[in-house]
Amino acid sequence: MAYELYYWDGIQGRGEFVRLTLEESQTDYIDVARQTGRGMGTGAMLELMRSKDEPQIPFAPPFLRDGDMIISHVANILFYLGAKHGLLPESERLRHVANGLQLTITDLVAEVHDTHHPISTSLYYEDQKDAAKARAGAFVRDRIPRFLGYFEQVLQQNPRGPRHAVGDAISYVDLSLFQVIEGLRYAFPKAMGSVVGDYPALMALHGEVAKRPNIKAYLNSKRRLPFSEDGIFRQYPELDLVP
Ligand SMILES: N[C@@H](CCC(=O)N[C@@H](CS)C(=O)NCC(=O)O)C(=O)O
16 A cells, blocks of 8 residues: 655655655655545645544654554654665664664754744744844854764765765665755755865765666656745745855
């Protein structure tokens, strides 16, 4: 039976990290909110989240349904899928290393979100622009080098070589790092343009993931929505400051 992925319609958002893993592993899935018909659409997703009967209601999308199991949070979903579909090392030690790396990506994504919504998710960007500018300045100056420098070091220090974040094969962490670089380059083109040379292994990984046949086919498909100013990675020129 196909997995059901629940995520907001019309944007890549956090759901994209899950889609990349499903697409790379060629696993059947239904992107529920993007479908119409019985049990489909955003309405069905909200109904499930508000259900009074469901014993495992998730706090927020994305979440995944596999039969009667509902799994929430990107890192948790990827841990589940990676183990089942060969995108996580076999060793328990490395599985926890991978999970730690993915949770660091979760932290990074939250900080990216806060560059355009530093005060409240329930306010419009336009209502928090001054704070966003201050927050984005600090993010570009301090946090991009901190996070990307860390992931570069992880790749360089992988005993199995710098092509992968963990072990000697592709994992969902590599796919997520690809998405992070894609997103940061979209949101902060000037800032990223001035620092890409500092992260050779990360940039090489990004290029290698983009060339993988299943990922390439996905990126060229209609299922891959473009980045936009409704998603996590937003391009506001006034926030794209050269460090
Ligand atoms: N830690 C969660 C974050 C989930 C999250 O913040 N989802 C957003 C959409 S990208 C949402 O709908 N949040 C609703 C809310 O926080 O009330 C994850 O990594 O999946």
